[in-house]
Amino acid sequence: MDFALSPELIALRDRTRQFIVEKIIPLEGDPRETPHGPTDVFRQELIGLAKTAGLLTPHASKRYGGLGLSHVEKAVVFEEAGYSRLGPTAMNIHAPDEGNIHLMEQVATPEQQLRWLVPQIEGKLRSCFAMTEPAPGAGSDPSMMLTTAVRDGADYLINGLKWFITGADGADYVIIMARTEDGQATMFLSDMDAPGIAIERNMDSLDQCFVGGHSVLRLTNVRVPQDCILGELGKGFRYAQVRLAPARLTHCMRWLGQARRAHDIALAYAQKRQAFGQRLGDHEGIGFMLADNDMDLQTSRLHIFQTAWLLDQGERCNYESSRAKVICSEAEWRVVDRCVQIMGGQGVTGETAIMRIFTDMRGFRIYDGPSEVHRWSMARKLLDQKV
Amino acid sequence: MDFALSPELIALRDRTRQFIVEKIIPLEGDPRETPHGPTDVFRQELIGLAKTAGLLTPHASKRYGGLGLSHVEKAVVFEEAGYSRLGPTAMNIHAPDEGNIHLMEQVATPEQQLRWLVPQIEGKLRSCFAMTEPAPGAGSDPSMMLTTAVRDGADYLINGLKWFITGADGADYVIIMARTEDGQATMFLSDMDAPGIAIERNMDSLDQCFVGGHSVLRLTNVRVPQDCILGELGKGFRYAQVRLAPARLTHCMRWLGQARRAHDIALAYAQKRQAFGQRLGDHEGIGFMLADNDMDLQTSRLHIFQTAWLLDQGERCNYESSRAKVICSEAEWRVVDRCVQIMGGQGVTGETAIMRIFTDMRGFRIYDGPSEVHRWSMARKLLDQKV
Amino acid sequence: MDFALSPELIALRDRTRQFIVEKIIPLEGDPRETPHGPTDVFRQELIGLAKTAGLLTPHASKRYGGLGLSHVEKAVVFEEAGYSRLGPTAMNIHAPDEGNIHLMEQVATPEQQLRWLVPQIEGKLRSCFAMTEPAPGAGSDPSMMLTTAVRDGADYLINGLKWFITGADGADYVIIMARTEDGQATMFLSDMDAPGIAIERNMDSLDQCFVGGHSVLRLTNVRVPQDCILGELGKGFRYAQVRLAPARLTHCMRWLGQARRAHDIALAYAQKRQAFGQRLGDHEGIGFMLADNDMDLQTSRLHIFQTAWLLDQGERCNYESSRAKVICSEAEWRVVDRCVQIMGGQGVTGETAIMRIFTDMRGFRIYDGPSEVHRWSMARKLLDQKV
């Protein structure tokens, strides 16, 4: 049992912290932040800053130009990156690219990696992941997937409607989940400018931090050759799990940074603002909220660390990543909600970064599986235990 | 003890419900809804609809053209109005005008009423209420007010900085709280185009439902003649209480309508959407949320009714209105948060009205006194009780 | 809409309050309070006090010697009775007799009423209600009932095992739920000293306030003649509903009295005890708990009143009584848990009445249907609504 971070990791953490505070936070509020995330031009500028700082795509393997971070190392670095809503974009560790990079490293062929992964790690390409569908298709329940991939000669023809496709607008390539004729799910790779892929509309969303926002994607006879199958036929759901367990955890890490940022702003306010004869924070009603914040932040961090460590040991962590996801998404949300309350009127305005953290974060309790789906999945595993 | 509504009130309720559903909800999403609320042109169109329906400014006295609703009657009608975010604007019962109309009826001189109140009840004028100030001025603690009113001949010269002034942008007149030389607080009336009144900026806010949004107001040597004092000198805080107890309660009513709207949308979705082999609502995890929603809605309604009834009996209800405000603002918020969760991904998008209810309502736990201030005020009264 | 109590009801309330404070509370801690409730001798002494005060069995019809209280009147009087854990026993309104009296008035034949109900209303007899069974029998799910009633000549022979039979030890008669050969449930009446009825053991329980505690009841060829069927054959579950909706609500009323008692003790303590330089209650952390207590108490009261009023209008209130039961059992529990916390070390000792309220009340979230069953029942009804 050892909770110490190595000196190298501490140095990397501090370097990331400094980068975020000095280079990235000053850019918050730049007019190139749109309701559908930073523009691609702005993104390129941010990526340039991270590259200069040696902090671009740090989770990618060293052979592809990353820092080859372990899961525990990601826990430390991604929390720091998340301290600014622009940090993950700058460091190329935002969703869905972060998870796609991970998946492509694990599953893609060398040719596929050369074509898509390598430039993506360099920040030159963006990707999206097309799984969820509107009713009556696959939402929380992936087994309801309606998108089909039908064999046509040496190729597959894909048809379907996807929505909530994060980052689709402006993406260079897409990973599509579709059902082949035997009913199995398979992942396909395609350039986004392939014939038959159309963005029907961009969805108006509560969060504004994802580059490209979220789109409705119409797939009409999209032709995918066999060498663009990602991994093996019929293993789509298995790969989705490969992608999801760590991807859930990196969400926890980045949002922990956002929650800590909100807490720091609220704490500084509670230290200074006077009300009813004393500092705001000297009121127990406020002081208790600050203590609760710290408890929730540290609880999140400990679950992230433990699950990351298990992943580093080679465990699949389906259970633990569900657990960490529920705990972090709910605890971090409580932190941000309390911060809004501590700030009073300012909490519901753009006077500080908290309002945007509030709107950006609410979806975290829903995406990558709502709390209810994870609780149910955990319950079934507990019920299978021998007591 | 009688929980029955009179046949007349039921008829009025049903008429209001029909008006909101048929005339107002179809206008939601009109491009004239801006981040700072409906435009004034749009507002005039909405008001015209309510006037035609005989539902304009129903809380005003009959002699001024209102329906002279009692507090209990308001409870019923305002909940219905609140079912659409545009309903209160249409019926001229939105904040801050609703509370200002109430205050002006109670305190203003006949001349002041003729000049400002009568056209306001007709929907021709809008008003704002300028009390809160940035640090180190009056936020939750009104005793910290820094704005001054200094005698200058027969007039007063007012100087200060106000913020979170709802509806200021486009308002015709303003009620200003300021401190006279003896340290007492007084309310002053002024046209908004008077020299020295300047809107420094409109604040970027989480809510978007208030006409005019929220502004920062600079007051520089604003000259107010004596006959524009509202009520008596030095009674500003007393009148603020006159205004606040019922104003808090009408917030509870309108937001109850919004919470019920969110619940209805989520319930309809839970009745139809399939997941994991059954209707969403057939999952206990979702079904329990629906039950909790109903409990929170009915709890809010009962506290509103009881406090409204007490106000109708002539009680001041400072305690009860604090209690109702805390209970409703927190219970109605829980409802909306659950609805977001039930909707899944759609809950955090503009696909339904819920996302806007979510962003519009969060401030309700803060304005007109955050929960913490009300809890503390309640505690002090309980501690003074003889047990 | 009218929240006023009639002068007669206020007088009755005050008379009950005085009776409880002056005559009953001084008897709390009497050594005849056992782990399985007051002894029968003690019970008789308590009943004598209520008879003298004219407050015995007030919910029974006037023609049987009660006060013929409406449900709303019961709400007021039972809360006062519940202010002492001995009050309901003294006034003969404790569970299960209170509900059994109600059921017997509704359903029993004149002969049955003469034999059992009349002396019960006079406090001379006690009864119990034998429905729940150990696994795999009927617990929360009554449809799983295993106890059988088989026709034998003109009689029925009943066999089965019941548990959690409150008040069985020392009861004079029992209402037995059993399944006849057609699978339908029927209620049967029997003296407790009938051959074949045996108390296997008394259960060790967290609550200690019920006369006779809770027993395991073995039924072995209990012979019941036809004229001891309660109501009609096959209507057992229907009558159980007749009994349950109001019985749930009277639980809410009595426990509200207990919760208010705990709050009053904690409030008095917070007014006097000093800590960290001020009165305990002057700490916001404690003051907020007092405010939350008051909110929970009043919320419970309002739901009780509304549901009682609906019952008085002739409504069946299955939904509303479920709702009130969940709300009250959870809100009143929160009150008591907070009171334990406010009292500090004393809260977990017998220094005040709070510890016993804490142990007596926990079961209220479970019996007469756990919160989960009620939430689910509510959810199904909501899902059947046309939105």
Added chain:
Amino acid sequence: MDFALSPELIALRDRTRQFIVEKIIPLEGDPRETPHGPTDVFRQELIGLAKTAGLLTPHASKRYGGLGLSHVEKAVVFEEAGYSRLGPTAMNIHAPDEGNIHLMEQVATPEQQLRWLVPQIEGKLRSCFAMTEPAPGAGSDPSMMLTTAVRDGADYLINGLKWFITGADGADYVIIMARTEDGQATMFLSDMDAPGIAIERNMDSLDQCFVGGHSVLRLTNVRVPQDCILGELGKGFRYAQVRLAPARLTHCMRWLGQARRAHDIALAYAQKRQAFGQRLGDHEGIGFMLADNDMDLQTSRLHIFQTAWLLDQGERCNYESSRAKVICSEAEWRVVDRCVQIMGGQGVTGETAIMRIFTDMRGFRIYDGPSEVHRWSMARKLLDQKV
């Protein structure tokens, strides 16, 4: 960062687990369990079992016959011991002896250790810690201490009234906190049979797991020679901190064992009991509670581990032990409360161990500092941070 336990620790954990399950749990319900804990004879029998198993007083230094466990090792072993309410008594790691042993090792003179500590570690002596006082003395706020120690020749004469003195009845020696003439607090050691020490009464308490229960202790001219001062004059509060930070944490560990026990019982029940057509646990309403239990258990465990590790690094951990205490006492309580609910009627009876865990554990949110005092202490430290 390393979450692995050493093979030696895993072996010790498994050995302890086996000991508790095979030797101790069968003794639960022994009639020598009284409302004030196991009798001393029963305690000796339990201690004999632990000695035979090589598990007696494992936290004591090896030179005194213990296993010299580090804090992290204690975290593992104490959780296992706590799986039975009799486990800590058997292994001599119950409160207050466990904390007193720790304090005596740190602060006592060799003579004091020989006289009291060595036989205590062997399980032959029991001790108590006399700090808290009834109003207006020291409760949560130790600065209000009224007990005095006045110099009389070479000795001190101690006078005062203490209450909630756990284990006093039957203890062999006592550590008394008293105020000397200069107002400073000092710790004194005395045999319990010294003249002037009288147990006024044993308090009726919710918990029944502590040997000797909780007593009111009257100190009347208790004569203590100088060589029975524990540590240095005037350092009483400092030593109390030395004792408290780890003592809080060992509470967290033992109660974690109790909470896990409750969860295991409830889980086994949810796996078997049928209701409404499926296993209890297959209902989401129950399954979610099981998942929440697991989250709360693991959260508690992680905070215990981290704080224990910090203590092992030589940190004082005042902040972290407060945090862990609040988190564990509240999370473990939620687990037990849910287990009561899952069990239905059985949850509030002695049919399983859960009822006793429920009554034994409630005080944990209060003793060693109620949650409110710890939250406030944390808040002040956060407010002193430079953000």
